[in-house]
Amino acid sequence: DTGVSQNxxxxxxxxxxxxxxxxxxxSEHNRLYWYRQTLGQGPEFLTYFxxxxxxxxxxxxxxxFSAERPKGSFSTxxxxxxxxxxxxxxxxxxxxxxxxGNYGHTFGSGTRxxxx
Amino acid sequence: xxxxxxxxxxxHVQEGEDFTTYCNSSTxxxxxxxxxxxxxxxxxxxxxxVKSGEVKKQKRLTFQFGEAKKNSxxxxxxxxxxxxxxxxxxxxxQGAQKLVFGQGTRLTINP
Numbered sequence: 265d266t267g268v269s270q271n272x273x274x275x276x277x278x279x280x281x282x283x284x285x286x287x288x289x290x291s292e293h294n295r296l297y298w299y300r301q302t303l304g305q306g307p308e309f310l311t312y313f314x315x316x317x318x319x320x321x322x323x324x325x326x327x328x329f330s331a332e333r334p335k336g337s338f339s340t341x342x343x344x345x346x347x348x349x350x351x352x353x354x355x356x357x358x359x360x361x362x363x364x365g366n367y368g369h370t371f372g373s374g375t376r377x378x379x380x
Numbered sequence: 381x382x383x384x385x386x387x388x389x390x391x392h393v394q395e396g397e398d399f400t401t402y403c404n405s406s407t408x409x410x411x412x413x414x415x416x417x418x419x420x421x422x423x424x425x426x427x428x429x430v431k432s433g434e435v436k437k438q439k440r441l442t443f444q445f446g447e448a449k450k451n452s453x454x455x456x457x458x459x460x461x462x463x464x465x466x467x468x469x470x471x472x473x474q475g476a477q478k479l480v481f482g483q484g485t486r487l488t489i490n491p
Contacts, residue, residue: 312478
């Protein structure tokens, strides 16, 4: 297992275009999370899945953002009609949650989005 | 809203000096996790604390969880240049499932 994989690593797009990012979590993990991180800040929660079910979505997330996790495996995060304020590092993480245990996140290397 | 605050924002030390970062939550946490992010890298999980008053050690790193489960600290003894990076605390609010990250403390070290 090579950990959490994200692609692309970098994406430059023009304002108004749609972008899609992919995340492949650790196969044994049942939770998958998306975060956004800007310079000098901690990761900001966007949404998470338990298996294929999307259980929570941040109120900060506009309706231009959508995430899917078909079949409970990889996940995609789509941003429609991108704006310059969407420029950030988008991090995916996975974790194992079993019983009362909630274990640490394993993060991917992220996708850096630049909207010009 | 629910927030996890972390201080200081920056800390510069001489190699060999100790370092401490503090984390405070406005609400009770079910657990707290600590992550390290090297410059240009992604957060890497260090440890999780669950019990009130819990103390855990990893070599030169000591992690504490407050009695009220609203605060935590990370202390590094005798810093080394490999300790450079940003240290984040992240808490799970009781009754919720998502992690809320602090703003991080960026540690730089003068060799």
